[in-house]
Amino acid sequence: MGKSDALVFETKLHRPSKPGMDEGWRYLVLPKSVSDKLPRRGRTSVEGTLNGAPFVATLEPDGQLSHWLKVSKDLGEAAGASAGNTVTVQIAPVDREPEPDLPADLKTALAAAPAAKAVWDDTTTIARLDWIHWIETAKQAETRQRRVDSACDMLASGKKRVCCFDPSGYYSKSLSAPQAAE
Structure with a gap:
């Protein structure tokens, strides 16, 4: 398009x-x-x-x-x-999806895990968006930290796409539009 x-x-x-x-x-x-x-x-x-x-x-x-x-x-x-x-x-x-901003916690974790960083660098922009979105949708700090750790483990094992994450939010209901005040 x-x-x-x-x-x-x-x-x-x-x-x-x-x-x-x-x-x-x-x-x-x-x-x-x-x-x-x-x-x-x-x-x-x-x-x-x-x-x-x-x-x-x-x-x-x-x-x-x-x-x-x-x-x-x-x-x-x-x-x-x-x-x-x-x-x-x-x-x-857009003609080309812009590179997402890397959250500080994930950036630090990837810097400490060279194997994970290598796979991260070899994934698509959309896959990186999904990883970041999965991490950022955590509602609690402990869950977010677990997701950062899990992301590094999965990436280090060669996994390029986050598993069990529905980027539309339809099946997991993890994503939604804000509630209107009107």
């Missing part, structure tokens, strides 16, 4: 019920019919516009076989959009 095949849709911009420390962000959920045309159910990087304002972002899986997009305060302002507004979105998958 190239830029000429951009997907255009309208949807509502929501305010999350639990925004965390950053009160300014909003989000939108893609219609399933639009997500169905994307290259994968998991994290997918796109470029596009929100009410004409350009952005590049990574869509997150919503656990319902669709995706959601975090809209920063700056993008919302550039698009002239507030929570509750219907927005026009145009997206297309």
Whole structure:
């Protein structure tokens, strides 16, 4: 799918019920019919516009076989959009998935495990995204540490894909869009 095949849709911009420390962000959920045309159910990087304002972002899986997009305060302002507004979105998958940022704990663990690091370096960008997402979806620090340790063990044994991780969140329900405050 190239830029000429951009997907255009309208949807509502929501305010999350639990925004965390950053009160300014909003989000939108893609219609399933639009997500169905994307290259994968998991994290997918796109470029596009929100009410004409350009952005590049990574869509997150919503656990319902669709995706959601975090809209920063700056993008919302550039698009002239507030929570509750219907927005026009145009997206297309990026030509090449950007290399993910390596979390500090995983970076440290890989540096201490040369065999794991070698396999990590030999995996695809999408596989690395899945490993990172699996680690980052841990809800407790102990679970996260276990996942970092397990990732290094699995990688060192030659495993290039994380096992038992559903990147769409549909089967394991590990991923979902935020709850709307409205």
